[in-house]
Amino acid sequence: MSDNPFADGIAYVDGEAVPVAEARLPLLDWGFLHSDATYDVAHVWQGRFFRLDDHIERFFAGMDALRLSIPYQRGELADLLCELVGRSGLRDAYVEMICTRGLPAPGSRDPRTCENRFYAFAVPFIWIADAEQQRRGLHLVISAQQRIPPGSVDPRVKNYHWLDMVQALFEAYERGGETAATVDGADNVVEGPGFNLFAVTAGRVATPARGVLEGITRRTVMELAEVQGHAVEARVLPAAEVRAADEVFVTSTAGGVMPVTRVDGERVGDGAPGPVTTALRDAYWALHADPAWTRAVDYR
Ligand SMILES: Cc1ncc(COP(=O)(O)O)c(C=O)c1O
Structure with a gap:
């Protein structure tokens, strides 16, 4: 048993570190x-x-797009997050940074009166697919659920508009699946709850260009796939193409590169994780020991 009060997770709220289970936010925060x-x-x-x-850069771009701000520069935020994880002692962690609109002046509905708030937390690493699902591949359902359109909420700004994702998950479970992809209203696949999606056909690697968060794992995989000699295409990805692909996989910070071996109950390829997916997954995890791609946490 650890005597570190933050061993199960640490949160940063109102400038103070607290055990994650004790973290609270004001009810009236927008x-x-x-x-x-x-x-x-x-x-x-x-x-x-x-x-x-890269995560911090995307976070700042999102805040700019939404007219939000925090009282830290990029480097200060990186140091703060490293310190947070260091205090938790967590070697494998899922680390979230959040900026909210905050509370408006009493009686006001004017967002300009809000003081933006910053929160962060680190908890033990979270996997979208468990060990067994990663070994044999996930069972994915292409949901009828349309992802909120980019003209309403820009999906490149990482957001909590997840009602569509959660309904898609319920649909997937009802149809015998384990996770779901949402569509764009024209029967093209976009993204799923916390992941981007890829289809591999005849060695070509394709992922939706529009209507998605431009995932850091997605970017890493696109770079690695080129190095491994594949044509990489960000474009429209019809649901029918995903159903007929040789290989399908999903990518996320929460688990990296994860194979999909059933789509809508039918086998993908021969029903086992394919060679392109496996090579990309291995290359992705190999980068995690490389100082050029990583920053060591100080646990003293
Ligand atoms: C909606 C959505 N799409 C894609 C992703 C994958 O992005 P990343 O690889 O940066 O984790 C996420 C991550 O949580 C997400 O929430």
């Missing part, structure tokens, strides 16, 4: 009442942050 917030999730693997600067 981040909660209106999903008026942006956030980012980075991870620590074997004591090292992966692509932390």
Whole structure:
């Protein structure tokens, strides 16, 4: 048993570190009442942050797009997150940074009167697919659920508009699946709850260009796939193409590269994780020991 009070997770609220189970936010924060917030999730693997600067860059771009701000520069935020994880002692961690609109002046509905708030937390690493699902591949359902259109909420700004995702998950469970992909209204696949999606056909690697969060794992995989000699295409990805693909996989900070071996109950390829997916997954995890891609956490 650890005597570190933060061993199960640590949160940073109102400038103070608290055990994550004790973290509270004000009920009237528009981040909660209106999903008026942006956030980012980075991870620590074997004591090292992966692509932390890229996550922070995306977080700042999201805040700019929503007219939100925090009282830290990029470098200060990186140091703060490293310190947070260091205090928790967590070697493998899921690390979330959040900026909310905050509370308006009493009686006001004017967002300009809000004081933006910053929260962060680190908890033990979270996997979208468990060990068994990663070994044999996930069973994915292409849901009828349309992802909120990019003209309403820009999916490139990481957001908490997840009602569509959660309904898609319920649909997937009812149809015998384990996770779900949402569509764009024209029967093209976009993204799922916390992940981007890829289809591999005849060695070509394709992922939706539009209507998705531009995932850091997605970007890493696109870079690795090129290095491994594949044509990589960000474009429209019809649901029919995903159903007929040789290989399908999903990507997320919460688990990296995860194979999909059934789509809508039918086998993908021969029903086992394919060679392109496996090579990309291995290359992705190999980067986690590389100082060029990672930053060591100081656990003293
Ligand atoms: C909606 C959505 N799409 C895609 C992703 C994958 O992005 P990343 O690889 O940066 O974790 C996430 C991550 O949580 C997400 O929430």
